[in-house]
Amino acid sequence: MAGSTEPETTDYLSHGLRLEQGRTLGIQVGALGVFVLVWWAGALVTPQNLLPQPPAVLEVLVADVTSGRVFELIWQSLRHYVPGLLVGSALGMAVGILVGWSRTVELSVGTVAGILRPVPPLAWIPFAIIWFGLNDRGAAFIIAIVAFWINYYNAESGVRSVDDQLLEVGQSLGTKSDLGLIRRIVLPSAMPELFTGFRTAAGQAWMVMVAAELLGVPGIGKHLWDAANFLQMQVVIAYMLVIGILFLLSDRLIKLVEARALAWR
């Protein structure tokens, strides 16, 4: 009889889990519904050019999805979003790891970083234009700066929080060089912080992307600005939603990879 209790328990648990998941989904859908209703109610008493009603926005989305315009714009944005995020994150992680690891690098590079850190990313736009021009590379540069700082600080604190005892064990088991210790102990140990940094940067990069495209680099942000100039607020809201969805998708994707890579936690 003892053997038969286990499947029942699992069944009961998965039933409870389904209920819980159903409840979660219910609340989320309900909240979105209320949000749309409040928006709609507000739009009814507001001129259409100040706050468009949901159906007008939906119309834009449906039309642009059918024509493929949305995907074209997403592709244009991804052409600077992805390289900017990847290059900025890689550099930020590399420098952050070195600053966290070495006192000398902390004092030298860390000091310079401390001065550059408070500069708002958008203040780099003049340099983006004169160094790279009004193109994907210029926009990628701005995105990379944002990604750099977020990854830099997460990597630095990740490396600092590595348990000294693990490094001592590594040394006693034959890892001699700094590079070996960083590769075999510091990196895997700091991996959770590196993931957090990358995920935060991926989110922030969507926001700064819109601003960077203000220069005239084609993409979702540029499209959004153009529509605003013609007071096509239903288009503005439609693409605000597109950015929101892209953010959620990228966040989910990174979380999925994270859950797999950090199964040991």
Place this chain on the structure above:
Amino acid sequence: MNSQTSLDRSDSIDEASSRDYPQIRVDDVSKTYQSESGPVEALTDVDFDVDHGEFVSIVGPSGSGKSTVFRIIAGLEAPTEGVVLVDGEPVDEPGPDRGMVFQDDALFPWRTVAGNVSYGLEEVGPPDGFTVEERIDYCLKLVGLDDKADAYPKELSGGQRQRVGIARALAVDPPILLMDEPFGSVDARTKASLHQELLDIWAETEKTICFVTHDIEEAVYLSDRIVVFSNAPGTVLDVISVELPRPRDRTGDAFTDIKADVLSYFEDEK
């Protein structure tokens, strides 16, 4: 001792001459730390030997510098004065000839049980006569965890984690095992069975074991000799031989006499 071929030290020392030295000689070691309120003396003229294959415990109250002497033997810290010799060679850094086991297991959480044991093998290669896989298997069997090879440390109990720590240290076949209060945070029952397992492993592998603890009964149960440390600054008060046959009866008269003998040093201090 074929493991020695994989270690740096073996190049300069052949088998015959290494036997002329004790396995570990702590030679007049003093350690002073610089603090903001001035120098703090942690160890003063500490002097003792550990012979080949011997099980020696270092006991002392907390803050007696016994962990400092552990770290100096391990090569994690340098003595201010004096020297630690392993097979006659001065120690200046940690190395695979001295396996380390810590109180809070210090396992690599991102590696499986087998991955933890494999770490040192990836660095210095398996001992003669083993492949990496065979060595992992042998070490896990030695500590009775061969069925947990693919588990992550978070899935293990405290006692199991300490066993993995021991298996990991033994993997590269070091002649010496340094253990810093390895059973300090496991419950009493687990502790008793770990004691027996450690003695079995010691008998099978013929390692030299240097074991730091504040648990006097543990020291008397396990050791050939007990080095008694004083309160800070740490000095060696006495070295007590435990000449009782194993397995030892923790409640026997001879056992409790030795326990009382060690304990008397700490009562005198107050």
